[in-house]
Structures are given as structure tokens and as C-alpha cells.
Amino acid sequence: MLDSIYEFLARLGYAHPIHPTEVHMPIGLVVGAFIFAWIALLFQRPKLAQTAYHCIVLAFIWLFPTVLFGVMDWQHYYAGAMPFPIKIKLILAPVLLVLLAGAVLLGRGRGAESKAVLTSYGLCFLVVVVLGYFGGQLVYGIQGPSLPDELKAGARLFSAHCSSCHPQGGNVINPDLPLKGSPQLVDPNVFVAFIRNPKMPDGSAGSMPAFPSAQISDREAESLYEYIVQTMGYPTRK
Numbered sequence: 556m557l558d559s560i561y562e563f564l565a566r567l568g569y570a571h572p573i574h575p576t577e578v579h580m581p582i583g584l585v586v587g588a589f590i591f592a593w594i595a596l597l598f599q600r601p602k603l604a605q606t607a608y609h610c611i612v613l614a615f616i617w618l619f620p621t622v623l624f625g626v627m628d629w630q631h632y633y634a635g636a637m638p639f640p641i642k643i644k645l646i647l648a649p650v651l652l653v654l655l656a657g658a659v660l661l662g663r664g665r666g667a668e669s670k671a672v673l674t675s676y677g678l679c680f681l682v683v684v685v686l687g688y689f690g691g692q693l694v695y696g697i698q699g700p701s702l703p704d705e706l707k708a709g710a711r712l713f714s715a716h717c718s719s720c721h722p723q724g725g726n727v728i729n730p731d732l733p734l735k736g737s738p739q740l741v742d743p744n745v746f747v748a749f750i751r752n753p754k755m756p757d758g759s760a761g762s763m764p765a766f767p768s769a770q771i772s773d774r775e776a777e778s779l780y781e782y783i784v785q786t787m788g789y790p791t792r793k
């Protein structure tokens with residue numbers, strides 16, 4: 556059932572997760588509500604307090620399809636795996652739902668001068684920012700020069716064994732099968748099994764060399780896995 560939805564979309568030319576496309580709606584509406592409420596208070600524009608309230612109501616309504624698409628994408632693209640950013644999202648999505656419901660109830664008929672209303676919009680804003688941050692981490696991984704210490708061993712293994720063929724997560728031999736976004740990254744066990752015995756997606760032999768445990772131990776393979784998913788993101792293909 557779920558697969559047929561994604562197959563249908565792919566036939567229309569839409570071949571990636573749905574949640575990132577429409578998550579901008581609730582994010583934008585919460586940010587809008589927060590900004591309008593502050594302008595209403597600071598510049599004495601009560602009408603803008605109403606605008607803020609309407610944004611919050613729409614954000615609340617839109618949260619339902621957003622969570623639904625998030626769960627669908629999670630099942631389809633991540634096979635329900637539980638990497639850290641997903642755990643955070645599963646906790647914070649219900650928190651946001653409760654906060655938005657509270658904001659909708661509180662804001663009814665109250666002006667922007669109400670501190671309670673402003674606080675509740677502010678809390679929604681904070682949660683939306685954190686959710687967005689972890690969404691970004693899922694898609695892009697941790698980037699930039701400030702690599703945390705625990706990823707440094709993995710980074711060394713990557714430069715020693717993988718980066719010649721997979722620079723920046725690409726694939727110089729077979730550009731259609733980049734490392735970044737690969738379904739083999741769904742969890743450490745799938746990943747380790749793959750590098751011990753690499754195959755093409757159809758199961759036939761390809762040209763990636765195998766890395767037996769004499770070359771990369773199980774522990775090393777796990778730190779390599781952490782480095783790859785934290786810096787390049789989790790799977791985006793199936």
C-alpha cells in the first residue's frame with residue numbers, strides 16, 4: 556500500500572521523500588505567528604495579533620499531514636530504523652502537537668499583549684527550530700570543520716579505505732551508485748554486511764572491493780558507519 560503510493564509519485568516524476576517538501580508549511584506558519592505577535596505587541600497593532608493567531612491555527616491543522624508524511628517517509632526510506640535524529644523527531648512531534656493545541660486554545664480571543672500567548676508561540680517556535688535542525692541532520696549530516704572527536708577515527712578509516720572511490724560521498728567508478736544516500740546505510744549491520752561482501756543493487760557482482768575483518772574490524776566498521784551517516788546523512792534511496 557505504502558510502496559504503491561511512492562511508486563505512483565515516482566511515475567509522476569516525484570522520486571524523493573514527501574515530508575521535506577511540505578514541512579515548510581507548519582514551520583513557516585509558526586515562524587510567521589511568532590513574528591506577527593511580537594510586531595503586534597511592540598508596535599501596538601492588534602490586527603496583527605489576529606494574523607498571528609490565524610497562522611497558529613493553520614500550523615496546527617497542517618501538523619497532521621506533516622507528521623503523517625514524516626512517518627510514511629520513515630517507514631519507506633528508513634525501513635523504520637531509529638537513528639538518533641529520528642528518535643528526537645518522534646519525541647518532539649507530539650510535544651509540538653500539544654504546544655500548538657495549547658496555543659490555539661490560549662490565543663482564542665486574547666490580544667498580543669497576553670504574555671501567556673506570546674510564551675506559547677515562542678515555545679512552538681523553539682520546538683520547530685529543533686525539529687528542523689534534526690531534519691537537516693538526517694538529510695545532510697553534520698558538516699563543516701568542527702568534526703566531533705568521536706567521529707575522528709571513522710574519518711581516518713574513510714580517507715584510508717573509501718574516499719578514493721567515494722570522494723564527498725560520491726562514486727567515481729559508478730556515479731549512479733553514490734555512497735551518500737545509499738540504502739546500505741540504513742543501519743550498522745546492513746552496512747557491515749555490505750562492505751564485507753559488496754554487491755550491485757540487483758545482487759550481481761560489482762567492482763567495489765570487499766573489506767574483510769582482517770582489514771577493517773567490526774568495531775572499526777561501526778565507527779566508519781557513524782562517521783558516514785553523521786557527516787553525509789542517512790539513506791535517501793531505496
Ligand code: HEC
Nearest residue numbers: 716717720728729732733737738739753754755761762763
Ligand atoms: C575501488 C573503488 C571503491 C572503494 C575503495 C570503495 N568502494 Fe564502495 N563502491 C564502489 C563501487 C564501484 C560501487 C557500486 C557497486 C559495485 O560496483 O560494487 C560501490 C558501492 C558502495 C555502496 C553502495 C551504494 C549503493 O547504493 O548501492 C556503499 C555503501 C559503499 N560503496 C561503501 C564503501 C565504503 C564504506 C568503502 C570503504 C570501506 C568503500 N565503499 C570503498 C567502489 C569502491
